[in-house]
Amino acid sequence: MSIRSNFPSAPAVTGEQIAHAAELLDAGQLVAFPTETVYGLGGDAESPEAVARIYAAKGRPANHPVIVHLAPHGDPNYWVEHLPADAQKLIDAFWPGPLTLILKRAAHIPAAVSGGQDSVGLRCPSHPVAQALLDAFSARRGGHGGVAAPSANRFGHVSPTTAQHVRDEFGDAIHVLDGGPSDVGIESTILDLSRGFPALLRPGHVTPQELADVLGVAPRLPDGSDATAPRASGTLKAHYAPRTPLALLPFEALEPILSAARDAGERVALVARKSRAGRWASADGVHFVAAPEDPHAYARELYSLLRALDRADVSRILIEKLPDTIEWIAVNDRLGRAAAAFEAQG
Missing domain, CATH: 3.40.50.11030 (Threonylcarbamoyl-AMP synthase, C-terminal domain)
Structure with a gap:
């Protein structure tokens, strides 16, 4: 068995490569893998030690949350205190795909993935290599495995959209699954549903209008005045920067x-x-x-x-x-x- 992305030139990833990467994740190690948005630096989302390795590798502040990636048949209910009806509507409309939902975190999920907050960010990527890896890892965890995966780059730097970009950042220190170039090219849309109303925290490929069409109400847009918004990936004022001014x-x-x-x-x-x-x-x-x-x-x-x-x-x-x-x-x-x-x- 081999898995290939939508790009004809993308290398095929074998079932053996997927199984090895899932084994590394299960052992608490890190794996970089392709998604449709950017490449993610993945670790076991329920292991504070693995999440700490992500933060250390990136040089990321420990209070800056990471997104949990779920397999296509993963159960978001396992990760949250309560799954609102609006969340289910959005899952039905946009998963698998480039939409992250911020919801109240279930008590048994370690706070490490949330930067110590009571919320958690969840998404299900559409890239076939990501899905195969998440399926394989989830199977090792009784169907409930999730992979915490911010972008596979040093904190604040330009996100990677190819496997070579990841190697440029980390050399041979990180195991990389090469699934070809990312199709969307920027990080997922992040929508907060943890406070009883929809608020866009990070714009992305899924547009505010598309969200409004599903919800029947327009999400609050980011304007710098939402003081109660949870911290979320990629929302610091300075981010995504090259080294050249x-x-x-x-x-x-x-x-x-x-x-x-x-x-x-x-x-x-x-x-x-x-x-x-x-x-x-x-x-x-x-x-x-x-x-x-x-x-x-x-x-x-x-x-x-x-x-x-x-x-x-x-x-x-x-x-x-x-x-x-x-x-x-x-x-x-x-x-x-x-x-x-x-x-x-x-």
Whole structure:
């Protein structure tokens, strides 16, 4: 038996490789594996020791929760105090898929996965390799195994969307299942249902409108004013950052910066939609990257693009600010947090 992703060029993962990875998880070790969003750094969600290894490997603060990944036939009721009707509606509509639900954590689930909070984040990925691994691990745990898996990168850095990205981060220290490139390319949508109303904590591929269509009510959108929101993965102000300094500005504000850099002999990267780039697409000293015009395509390419620019011979990455519309909310979220990492330094 072999498992292959939707990408024709993706390597096949054998049943033996899946069984070995599940055995490592069962022994408390870490395994990096592909999901449709990004690659995850997985450990046994019910083992505080395994979760501690995840935090240590990433350099992640211990109060920053991780998401528990469930097999397609896993029972979310095992993990939560109560499964609300709205949660079941969303599970029926979007699982397996890139939606994480925040719910009240069951008392027997260790607080380590929640950063000490009384909530827990759950999702069921759609990537076939992830599903095979989760099925195999769950079978070892009587059908209730879950894998805690934040993105498989150093904390705050660009998330990985290929197995090579994971190896670039950790070398041979982490066992990696190679399932080809991630299809969605950014982390899951996170919706909080732990407080009796739906609140979007992190935008992603599943849009606010799609959530509203299922729930019959629009979720509260993140605006910085939700003081009672639980902490959730990837919601710190500065996150998803490359190592090369990055600035996110309207294109009109980028042009004088580009002019000054050219006059100073500085080589910079420009990421912009081709329809906006104009003369700068072929200007001397500018490493131009034509960004997709479509939000989903942009999201799919974003992290690979940032990692490639870290390897380019440029002093800065200048990125065109995208339209402030609901279609671009997820990409704007990731770009804004990446830029904030350098604003904080300044």
